[in-house]
Amino acid sequence: MDSAVVLLSGGLDSSTCLYYAKDKHETIYTVAFEYGQRHKIELMASEKISKLAGAKKHFQIPVGLDKIGGSALTDNLEVPKGGKDLDKEDFIPVTYVPARNLVFLSLAAGVAEVTQSSYLYIGANALDYSGYPDCREDFLQAFEKTVQLATKHGREGKKLVIKAPLLHKSKSEIAKLASDLNLPLEYTWSCYDPVKRGNTFFPCGECDSCLLRKRGFEEAGIKDPIWEKGFFAK
Amino acid sequence: MDSAVVLLSGGLDSSTCLYYAKDKHETIYTVAFEYGQRHKIELMASEKISKLAGAKKHFQIPVGLDKIGGSALTDNLEVPKGGKDLDKEDFIPVTYVPARNLVFLSLAAGVAEVTQSSYLYIGANALDYSGYPDCREDFLQAFEKTVQLATKHGREGKKLVIKAPLLHKSKSEIAKLASDLNLPLEYTWSCYDPVKRGNTFFPCGECDSCLLRKRGFEEAGIKDPIWEKGFFAK
Numbered sequence: 001m002d003s004a005v006v007l008l009s010g011g012l013d014s015s016t017c018l019y020y021a022k023d024k025h026e027t028i029y030t031v032a033f034e035y036g037q038r039h040k041i042e043l044m045a046s047e048k049i050s051k052l053a054g055a056k057k058h059f060q061i062p063v064g065l066d067k068i069g070g071s072a073l074t075d076n077l078e079v080p081k082g083g084k085d086l087d088k089e090d091f092i093p094v095t096y097v098p099a100r101n102l103v104f105l106s107l108a109a110g111v112a113e114v115t116q117s118s119y120l121y122i123g124a125n126a127l128d129y130s131g132y133p134d135c136r137e138d139f140l141q142a143f144e145k146t147v148q149l150a151t152k153h154g155r156e157g158k159k160l161v162i163k164a165p166l167l168h169k170s171k172s173e174i175a176k177l178a179s180d181l182n183l184p185l186e187y188t189w190s191c192y193d194p195v196k197r198g199n200t201f202f203p204c205g206e207c208d209s210c211l212l213r214k215r216g217f218e219e220a221g222i223k224d225p226i227w228e229k230g231f232f233a234k
Numbered sequence: 235m236d237s238a239v240v241l242l243s244g245g246l247d248s249s250t251c252l253y254y255a256k257d258k259h260e261t262i263y264t265v266a267f268e269y270g271q272r273h274k275i276e277l278m279a280s281e282k283i284s285k286l287a288g289a290k291k292h293f294q295i296p297v298g299l300d301k302i303g304g305s306a307l308t309d310n311l312e313v314p315k316g317g318k319d320l321d322k323e324d325f326i327p328v329t330y331v332p333a334r335n336l337v338f339l340s341l342a343a344g345v346a347e348v349t350q351s352s353y354l355y356i357g358a359n360a361l362d363y364s365g366y367p368d369c370r371e372d373f374l375q376a377f378e379k380t381v382q383l384a385t386k387h388g389r390e391g392k393k394l395v396i397k398a399p400l401l402h403k404s405k406s407e408i409a410k411l412a413s414d415l416n417l418p419l420e421y422t423w424s425c426y427d428p429v430k431r432g433n434t435f436f437p438c439g440e441c442d443s444c445l446l447r448k449r450g451f452e453e454a455g456i457k458d459p460i461w462e463k464g465f466f467a468k
Contacts (some may be wrong), residue, residue, distance in 0.1 A: 034298075064296040068341070070348040070452075099344035102384040106340045107302070110333035114304040138385040146380045149373040150336040 003027035004119035004163075005112045006055075007104055012213055013166055015188040016174055017123035019181040020165050022053050022166030029115050030055045031108050035097075036066025041201050041231060045189035059111055063103060065123050070098045101134035102143070105162070109147045112160050116153075121163045127170055140164055165170055171216025186225040200230035237261035238353035238397075239346045240289075241338055244279030246447055247400055249422040250408055251357035254399050256287050263349050264289045265342050269331070270300025272426075275435050275465060278422035286418055297337060304332045312369055334376070335368035339396070339420040346394050348386075355397045361404055372400055395408045405450025413456045420459040434464035 004025040008017045009032065027105055030053070032046035043060065050058040059095050061099060101124065112120050124135040133139065144162045148154035179187060190213045191203035203210050217224040236409050238259040240252045243266065256262050264287070266280035277294065284292040310432065339356065358369040378396045382388035400408055412419060424447045425437035437444050437460060451458040 059303045062296055063341070065341075065344065066297045067293055068348055069345045070344075096343075096386060098347040099340055099381075099385055102340040102343060102381065103337065106333055106336040107297070107299075109336060110299065110302045110304075110331075113332040124323040133386055133389040136383070139380065141374070142380040142383050146373065146376040147336065149370070150368045151333055152330060152367055155367045195369050198402075206288045217412055228244055 003029065003056075003115060003117040004121060005029045005031060005115065005117045006107055006121040007110050007123065008032050008046045008050060008058075009123075010042040010047075010049060011123070011190045011209075012185070012188050012189060013123035013125055013174060014180060015045075015183055016178040016181065017121050017166055018049065018055075020052050020177065021119070021121045021163070022055075025119065027115075027117075028053065028055045029057050029059065029111060029117060031061060031104075031111050033061045033104055033107070034060060034062040035100075036064060038058075039192075039194055041191075041194055042189045045187055045231065048187045049184070052187065057115075060080045061107055061111075063107065065097055065100065065103065068098060096132060099134070101132075101139075105143055105147075106150075109151060109160060112199055113153050115153045118159065119161050121165070123166050124164045125166050125171075125174070126168060128223045135167075137164075137167060140167075155157075170219075171212055172219035175213075175216040175220040175222050175224070179220070186231065187231045188226070189231055190226075197230070201234055202230040203227070236351075237263065237349060237351040238355060239263045239265060239349065239351045240355040241342055241357065242266050242280045242284060242292075243357075244276040244281075244283060244422060245357070245424045245443075246419075246422050246450075247357035247359055247408060249279075249283045249357075249417055250412040250415065251355050252287050252401055253417045254284065254411065255353070255397070256289075256356045258449050259353065261351075262287065262289045263291050263293065263345060263347050265293045265295060265338075265350060267341070268294060268296040269334075270298060273428055275425075275428055276423045279421055279465065282421045283418070284419065291349075295341055296308075297341065299331055299334065299337065302332060320457050332368060333368070335366075335373075339377055339381075340384075343385060344392060347387050348383045351436055352393065353395050355398055355399070357400050358398045359400050359405075359408070360402060369401075371398075371401060374401075378389075405446050406453035409450045409454040409458070411445075412429075413454070420463045420465065423465055424460075424461070426465060431464070434466055437461070438465040 002025050006021050008014045008030040028051040140162050190209045192207040192209050193204040194201045236259050240255050242248045242264040264284040374396050424443045426441040427438040427445050428435045
């Protein structure tokens with residue numbers, strides 16, 4: 001039995017990560033978090049992509065990161081626009097959520113234990129988010145060791161391998177990989193500040209996350225259908 | 235500025251840990267988790283004890299461990315009674331919640347970052363729960379290293395020290411310490427299967443957690459008021 005858990009936010013990176021993992025393992029479980037994010041579209045995207053990828057079960061786990069605060073993604077702070085912080089090195093933007101990947105990986109390790117999975121995938125990326133401490137290799141390695149000691153399975157000698165296949169890829173390489181893997185891009189969601197027209201949500205095109213995605217696809221020379229099609233509310 | 239975060243479930247161990255920590259630091263923050271546990275009394279106990287200890291803020295963070303399952307504390311499984319598993323070495327009981335302390339410590343690390351705290355206390359105990367992998371010293375040490383790499387503060391060189399002052403104490407030593415620290419025992423809650431009489435909750439006296447607590451106080455020769463007074467619903 002070979003199964004893997006994939007952290008799936010519904011964004012481009014985690015969805016690409018899922019499509020990368022799904023052909024490598026017999027069974028896939030996906031995990032999304034309801035963490036008080038201001039927009040629920042990513043939860044809808046996550047559920048949809050999980051279904052399209054044929055995951056055996058999609059876990060949607062509530063976790064009150066908004067009770068901790070300290071981030072523009074959960075608090076009522078303004079989301080950065082215009083991309084002026086995009087290329088700063090080692091800069092931690094206001095969209096950083098304290099200990100987020102640590103919390104997400106920990107909950108996913110619980111899912112891995114219950115589903116008896118040996119692999120845990122995360123779409124972390126060290127290039128585009130150089131300032132996020134929890135998107136770096138040394139953190140992921142330390143976490144793998146910690147989880148070995150934290151769980152019943154780990155103590156019994158079963159290893160949970162943390163996989164971060166996008167860690168050293170640029171956004172354009174990720175766009176290229178997503179396209180090669182036939183990821184249905186119109187169901188992935190990256191924008192921090194969506195605009196609704198009729199029943200359809202469109203990305204704002206101006207937040208840092210939109211700008212990164214746009215630039216990646218442009219550099220890869222690939223068309224991203226999200227700008228024309230948008231994302232259906234139901 | 236010297237502040238500490240204390241994980242506070244409202245049970246005897248974490249409450250003793252809080253009373254131990256509160257005289258050592260200028261400011262104390264407490265954290266409790268609403269994790270789908272079957273009984274809410276421990277959340278009431280936690281809030282009450284936090285107030286009595288003079289904590290600056292009590293964080294109650296929802297986290298859906300019940301969505302992961304795999305434990306008698308969140309699922310509809312029978313809670314063990316009669317104590318037949320109590321002294322088994324390296325035995326993991328059905329009350330084990332997958333990756334629980336890993337998840338709790340991760341969220342508390344987020345609270346520590348936001349509150350700029352340098353210490354994180356956990357009432358983990360390696361003796362009474364020898365089978366719980368996440369109540370052991372090697373796990374706590376590995377976690378401390380991981381958190382250093384996971385957070386903005388850690389990357390800036392600020393250390394978060396994990397403290398587990400009860401790790402190697404027996405239940406009777408904890409009872410003695412609680413009594414020495416004037417912990418209001420009637421507001422701490424340990425029972426997995428409470429009984430309500432009028433407005434007051436009483437511990438069942440038969441679940442493993444009750445039996446451990448009872449034995450600890452008997453061995454220490456200290457009276458535990460919870461058996462007579464119970465715990466008020468409001």
